[in-house]
Amino acid sequence: MLRTTLLGAAVALAPLAVSAQATLTAETTTPGSTPHYIDTTFAAILESAGVATLQITEGATLTNSVQAVAxxxxxxxxxxxxxxxxxxxxxxxxxxxxxxxxxxxAGNIRALFFNAGSAQVFGHYNSAPIDDIRNLEGKRIWNGPPRGAALTSGRAMIQLLSGLKDGEGYEGVQNQWPDAVSTITGGGADAWTIPEGLPSGRQIALAAAGGITIYDVPSDLLNSELGQQIVAAPGHAPYSVPVEEFRKAYAGNDITVVTDDDTFDSFATAFAQIVSADMDEELAYQLTKAFLEGEERFVTSSPRGPYLAMSFGDVDGVRQGACGAVQMKMHPGAIRAFEDAGHTIADCLRP
Incomplete structure (x- = not known):
């Protein structure tokens, strides 16, 4: 698997004159993904603020990254x-x-902040159309890397759309994130389901090889008992964007967006930026303080910025997917930073 290390917190984005106070290691996903944008933007903000330099490894499998932090x-x-x-x-x-x-x-993990910037989508090439996304019998569908959260969500999406399970009615195709686009464009799958930010560089890359169509979850399926179970499942959160905004985000690309109403509705992948519970409280405070003060940069540095659902205000834990089946706690330093900025933190997020 190709892995690239970004030294000095994406220094092309940050002034070289600032001397960082700490050097930290981090891992993230491939370029073009929401976590990658958040991590590299956060790194640039920390460098500019003189708080820390992040040494970021790209192309990581987050299953391994979470365990490494723990x-x-x-x-x-x-x-x-x-x-x-x-x-x-x-x-x-x-x-x-x-x-x-x-x-x-798991008890060693703490959150600095939350986001839910990626929604599960289903897509296929227009040159090999799928007549009915509820009938996927016999199809080869790229549904994630070999293991982890994206694969769980991808399998849930196909089960919700068609009632089929991986290996029982359709063939799930999996490989590491850096190989996803080449596998699909090379004909290794008939369709795909991927959690994507808006706009997604990966979907744009797929469309560069030929026109594609992407779908949300039809309203009747999303509102069904199974649909609501999936939306409320550990690691998920609701997602809804006006369809015209969704289409506008892909303007100029050969991408058709199909919904059954005036919104693009799906389930989001809920994320936390995690650190060890043992991280120094003052360092966690300074990291989170810089995050909060960097809101404008997060929102404006990319077209996907307004759709990241970042926790820049009060944090109730429910909208973040962190106070239900998932019981994620925030680092005390992060809580102090939010409260100093005038925001409230739900009791369920306190260690």
């Missing part, structure tokens, strides 16, 4: 909230860890 081997990572949930139980990709050790490791 074990104290990595300072920071973006975490789909389903991963700490699975780790706390020692199940799924963490079955080898076991429930006792998993609970101990």
């Amino acid at each position: 074990e104290g081997q990595l300072d920071m990572a973006p975490a789909p909230l389903i991963l700490p949930f699975l780790l706390s139980r020692g199940i799924g990709p963490y079955s080898g860890v076991g429930p006792e050790k998993g609970a101990e490791l």
Whole structure:
């Protein structure tokens, strides 16, 4: 798997004259993804503020990154909230860890802030159309990397659309994130389902090889018992954007957006920016303070900025997907930074 390390917190985006006070290690996903944008923008903000230099490794599998933060081997990572949930139980990709050790490791994780910037979409090439997205029998569908949160969400999407399970009615295609686009453009799948920010560089890259159509979740399916279970499942949050805004984000690309009403509705992947519970409180405070003060940069530095659902205000834990099945706690330093900025933090997020 191709992995690239960005030294000096994307120094092309930050003044060189500022001397950082700390050097931290971080991992993130591939360029073009929402976590990558958030992490590199955060790194530039921290560098500019003189708080820290992040040494970021790209192309990481976040399943491994979450465990590395919990074990104290990595300072920071973006975490789909389903991963700490699975780790706390020692199940799924963490079955080898076991429930006792998993609970101990999950207890070492704290959040600085939250976002829900990616929504699950379904797509296919117009040159090989799918007549009915509710009938996917026999199709090869790229539904995520070999393990982790995106795969869980991708499988949930196909089950919701068609009632089919991976390997039982359709063939799930999985490989690492850096290989996703080349696999799909190379004909390795008939369709795909991917959690994407708005706009998604990955969807634009796919469309560069030929026109594509992407779909939200039809209203009757989203409002069904299974649909609502998936929306409320660990690691998920509701997602809805006016369809004209959604289409405008892809203007100039050969991308058709299909919905059954005037909004693009799906389920979002809820994320937290995580650190170890052992991180120094003052450092966590300064990191979070810089995040809050950098709101304008997050929102304006990319077309996807307004759709990141970042926690720049009061944090109730429910909208962030962190006070239900997932019980994520914030770092005390982060809580202090939010409160100093005049925001409230729900009791369920306090350690």
